[in-house]
Amino acid sequence: MDRPELALQQLHAFTVLAEELHFGRAAERLGIAQPPLSQQIRRLELKVGHPLFDRRPGRIALTAAGHELLPAARRALDEVAGGLDAARRAGTGTAGRIRIGFAASLALTVLPELLRAYRTRYPGVDMEIREMTTAPQVAALHGQTIDVGLLREPPDGEQGLAVEPLLAEEFVAVLPAAHPLAARRVVPVAALADEPFVLLPRAAGTTVHDRIIDLCRERGFEPRIGQHAVEWQTVSALVEAGLGVSLAPASIRRIRLRGVAYRRIEPDTARTVVGMSWRSDDPNPLVARFLETARAARSGAGADGPESRTRDVLG
Structure with missing residues (x-):
């Protein structure tokens, strides 16, 4: 033959x-x-x-x-x-399918710009996008059901995974528009001591939840959590309904609700990190091209853009 x-x-x-x-x-x-x-x-x-x-x-x-x-x-x-x-x-990483996990809150920050940049560079690549919180993304990376994870507070020291930060966000106060503190441009965290809080449950984002709790404890009080919500959009909606106040990543300001005021806080030193993670031994050229695109988008984000007050781009 x-x-x-x-x-x-x-x-x-x-x-x-x-x-x-x-x-x-x-x-x-x-x-x-x-x-x-x-x-x-x-x-x-x-x-x-x-x-x-x-x-x-x-x-x-x-x-x-x-x-x-x-x-x-x-x-x-x-x-x-x-x-x-x-x-x-x-x-060469210019065709095929890449599977990307993302935290829901990233739809308010890096996700749209990053996906648009990747689609422009590599129109021949199919993207499979999956909304997942941090812990399921880590499991999916280990299980090889996603190729790249876009996470809030990516875990450090996770065996077999590489992690790279993309940006760090400050926190803002989320208040009902009619709340007396909404008249201020900057809200002291200590002024929220007597307010009921609307927060994500700790299981939905351990590190960001703990950062918010620590912010309050550093100002001398334990936040009284009145409601939990698993998405930041729901947090804003419950605040608008008058069920409490919140502290949240600054990108929440993109959720524009008429009855909600977003204000800078004092102190404003706390940050929540957004990053990407992938299998450190993954030879897939699609992953390499995606990481290159993300790095280019990060380095191209200047300090004069509309989000300049709500994020610090990490070098």
């Missing part, structure tokens, strides 16, 4: 001869002499079991078997060519 590459050569020779219907011209197109061309056609005819060309003095024509084989031969050659091209593009 011929090797696969020889079978492809025979199909290629057959299609060229079928188009030219002249051994001399076909051999010239193929860059070979006429005898090797004739040999390739004979071997293919032996496989088929019937002549593919009607050879008569002064003319050559396809037989019924040749007419039947021609479209199949063209499809086979096209599929191989397409597969080779797809393999080359996948090998």
Whole structure:
């Protein structure tokens, strides 16, 4: 049995001869002499079991078997060519599918800009986007069901995973618009001591939850949590309904509710980190290209943009 590459050569020779219907011209197109061309056609005819060309003095024509084989031969050659091209593009990270996990709050910060930049650079790559909190993203990275995680407070020292920060956000006070403290431009954290709080449960984001609790404790009080919500949008909605106040990453200000006021806080030293994580031994070029895009987007974010007061880009 011929090797696969020889079978492809025979199909290629057959299609060229079928188009030219002249051994001399076909051999010239193929860059070979006429005898090797004739040999390739004979071997293919032996496989088929019937002549593919009607050879008569002064003319050559396809037989019924040749007419039947021609479209199949063209499809086979096209599929191989397409597969080779797809393999080359996948090998360079310009085609294929990348699976990205993201924390819901990142839809308010880096996610839209980053995905847009990646889509612009690599339009041939399919992106599978999955909304997940931090712990499930870490598990999915270990389980190889996602390729990159975009997380708030990515874990340090997680075996087998690499972590890189993208930005750090300050915190803001989230108040009902009619609240007396909403009249201030800057709200002291200590002024919230007697207020009921609306917060994410600790299980939804351990580190950011603990940062908020520590902010309050540093000002001498333990926050009284009246309501829990698993999304920052719900936190804002419950604050608007008058069920309490909150401290939240500054990107929450993109959730524009008429009955909510977002104010800077004092002290404003606490930050929540947004970063990306991936398997440290992953050779997938799609991951490498995504990381490059994220780094370029990070380095291109200046201090004069609309979010300059709500985030510090990490170098």
